[in-house]
Amino acid sequence: MKKKLYIIGSGPGARELLTERALQVLRSCDKIYSTTHRHKTILSGVAENILECRIQDIPSVLEASDGVNIGLLVSGDTGFFSVAGSLQQRLEGMADMEIVCGISSLQYFCAKAGISYEAIKTVSLHGRQGSIAGAISYNRKVFVLTGGDNKAHLICKSLMEAGMSHIKAVVGENLSMENERIVRGTVKELAGNTFEDLSVLLLENPDFINCHTPLYDRDFVRGEIPMTKEEIRAVTLSKLAVEPDDVVYDIGAGTGSVAIEMARKAYNGNVFAIEKNDAALGLINRNREKLGAFNVTVVPGTAPDVFAGIPCPNKAFIGGSSGNMDKIVRELRVKNPKVDIAANTISLESLNDAVSTFEKHGLATEIVCINSAVAKKAGNYHMMIANNPVYVISGKSRQ
Secondary structure (H helix, E strand, O other): OOOEEEEEEOEOOOHHHOOHHHHHHHHHOOEEEEOOOHHHHHOOOOOOOOEEOOHHHHHHHHHHOOOOEEEEEEOEOOOOOOOHHHHHHHOOOOOEEEEEOOOOHHHHHHHHHOOOOOOOEEEEOOOOOOOOHHHHHOOOEEEEEOEOOEOHHHHHHHHHHOOOOOOEEEEEEOOOOOOOEEEEEEHHHHOOOOOOOOEEEEEEOOOOOOOOOOOOHHHOOOOOOOOOOHHHHHHHHHHHOOOOOOEEEEEOOOOOHHHHHHHHHOOOOEEEEEEOOHHHHHHHHHHHHHOOOOOEEEEEOOOOHHHHHOOOOOEEEEOOOOOOHHHHHHHHHHHOOOOEEEEEEOOHHHHHHHHHHHHHOOEEEEEEEEOOEEEEEEOOEEEEEEOOOEEEEEEEEOO
């Protein structure tokens, strides 16, 4: 007889928050396995002899089990950042499966905190690497599953260091347990607390930015540093094809105009603005704060020397190489052989250098020359004033 497997969401933790369907299924099971020791306490008196097993051992445990109706308890809701999805794929064909949903931590927490979870951006940093600077820059509300190296107070500290001290925060710790607590404050205030692994975090940014809003040259603080014009930025970003989860380098970031525009495209990712000029570094920071691009990290120094201290890029833009084009491209390709690169140049010599370097390092290279002109009023007339021609060189990985 083919086995029947029920993957059951146990909710936030308390026994009374198990659904009636979950209880009904558990009572019908010959064998019950669990991915956490907490289930034994929760289900005392409802289901006995719950066997705890590691997630990686579940396929072999299921195969060896002498049960016909088998229950597998997983934390939370089976459809919300749950191990249930990957288990369903791994166990396909081994048994007839039914997924039994549970109450998610998002539902429970928002009800307790009196907050609607419509239009909330959800992120999991529980046992995962990542940053939520982009999520909170471009969304009013962000719900975060925390844990491991990304405990709630450490996330608050990282946001404070990124310049987001004013963000409102609510932490839910040990939800539905006897020692549950709901703590409210700003990111700065909560960074001084200590929260356990079983915590969730809700962040609210009243000054969030719509990442789909276009940026114009007039939006930036300029100073004396050269800035890539908006028409050139548009073509360059189109060629580079920055995606929402990308990690991107802006090398020779200048005023930060390209970095900030890329940050809106990489709204779940990060942009590292690399610049050696002190005046330019100040401008990048001012524009970053003015335009709410907190997923831009400013990196003082010269490329490629600073590459070792920052994450691996998916995309890179070279606005200025200081004569190090070959070294920069080589080290980018070492760091990620699949990296795509774009560069802007205005001189024929720099164009030749970029093209020959891209091709030398195995990139499929495309060149576009942009000749743009902007209308300026002269009395009753409008005259077209030409900008300098700019070459946009894009190099795609052949892998």
